[in-house]
Amino acid sequence: MGVIDGCDGDCRPRVGVYALTSCYGCQLKLATVNKIMEIADTVSFESFYMLSSASKMPADVDVAFVEGSVSTEKDLEELFEIRKHSRILVALGACSVNGGVQSWSEGEMNHDQLHAIVYGEEKIGMKGLQATPISKHVEVDYYLPGCPPEEDEIMYFISAFLFGTFPEPKDYPVCAECRLAGNPCILIERGEPCLGPVTTAGCKARCITFNVPCIGCRGPVPHNTAWFDSLAMTFKEKGISEELVRHRFRIFGAHNPDLEPMLDKIYKGGK
Numbered sequence: 001m002g003v004i005d006g007c008d009g010d011c012r013p014r015v016g017v018y019a020l021t022s023c024y025g026c027q028l029k030l031a032t033v034n035k036i037m038e039i040a041d042t043v044s045f046e047s048f049y050m051l052s053s054a055s056k057m058p059a060d061v062d063v064a065f066v067e068g069s070v071s072t073e074k075d076l077e078e079l080f081e082i083r084k085h086s087r088i089l090v091a092l093g094a095c096s097v098n099g100g101v102q103s104w105s106e107g108e109m110n111h112d113q114l115h116a117i118v119y120g121e122e123k124i125g126m127k128g129l130q131a132t133p134i135s136k137h138v139e140v141d142y143y144l145p146g147c148p149p150e151e152d153e154i155m156y157f158i159s160a161f162l163f164g165t166f167p168e169p170k171d172y173p174v175c176a177e178c179r180l181a182g183n184p185c186i187l188i189e190r191g192e193p194c195l196g197p198v199t200t201a202g203c204k205a206r207c208i209t210f211n212v213p214c215i216g217c218r219g220p221v222p223h224n225t226a227w228f229d230s231l232a233m234t235f236k237e238k239g240i241s242e243e244l245v246r247h248r249f250r251i252f253g254a255h256n257p258d259l260e261p262m263l264d265k266i267y268k269g270g271k
């Protein structure tokens with residue numbers, strides 16, 4: 001987008017940062033990136049409640065970053081308004097991109113069943129909905145995955161918009177970054193159910209670096225570039241069942257339409 005054509009006065013790109021149902025971790029990450037003060041000089045934050053109580057909802061902006069899933073009727077109303085008032089809309093973080101942990105029950109339990117388990121007969125002051133990613137309701141221009149997204153990716157997205165170009169998605173798996181980080185492979189060496197081979201890179205294999213298997217918070221790797229054949233062999237050899245992989249991927253990706261085809265490819269040799 002760059003400088004706005006024909007603008008008078010303040011020609012900085014206008015940015016909005018909004019939260020639907022979420023833990024606010026993504027916007028906290030955005031608010032605390034090292035260069036936030038420099039960014040704040042370069043763009044005009046028209047709406048970012050974590051930074052300024054003078055924020056408006058919605059504001060007319062060039063780029064809107066939307067955190068959180070649609071989990072209430074109010075979320076849905078706000079999302080439609082945000083879309084109407086934004087030239088570019090970015091889904092910010094796992095909740096917004098794939099529905100996040102609050103949507104794990106998709107296809108297993110509906111909203112009313114969940115409500116009954118958590119609140120019993122109690123009423124709450126809002127109309128809840130089954131949690132869904134924002135792309136189920138509005139057109140999304142770009143996806144910035146992660147729980148929360150990484151600082152360098154946030155900077156990459158903002159820089160791309162400032163230069164008038166667009167951010168390209170990553171199309172390779174966490175394994176690539178894991179090998180670069182010099183980690184031992186905990187899938188091969190210890191038989192841990194690591195989802196790195198089928199998860200989109202970008203986190204520099206953060207969890208594996210702390211000796212914890214990847215649970216796929218960044219969502220399935222796109223473009224069918226996952227190494228399904230070798231993965232199938234390794235998972236089966238290590239006794240990692242289809243059910244376990246499904247269960248783990250559903251923590252963040254229950255809504256992802258690529259999940260079942262991916263499992264078919266791993267366990268049934270599908271194309």
Ligand code: SF4
Nearest residue numbers: 022025093094095147
């Ligand atoms: S993606 Fe993670 S950090 Fe961001 S709002 Fe959702 S739970 Fe919080």
Ligand code: SF4
Nearest residue numbers: 175178185186194196
């Ligand atoms: S399977 Fe996991 S531990 Fe092994 S290389 Fe891939 S990301 Fe790293």
Ligand code: SF4
Nearest residue numbers: 203207214215216217
């Ligand atoms: S290693 Fe996996 S679970 Fe951990 S941050 Fe990266 S994508 Fe998310």
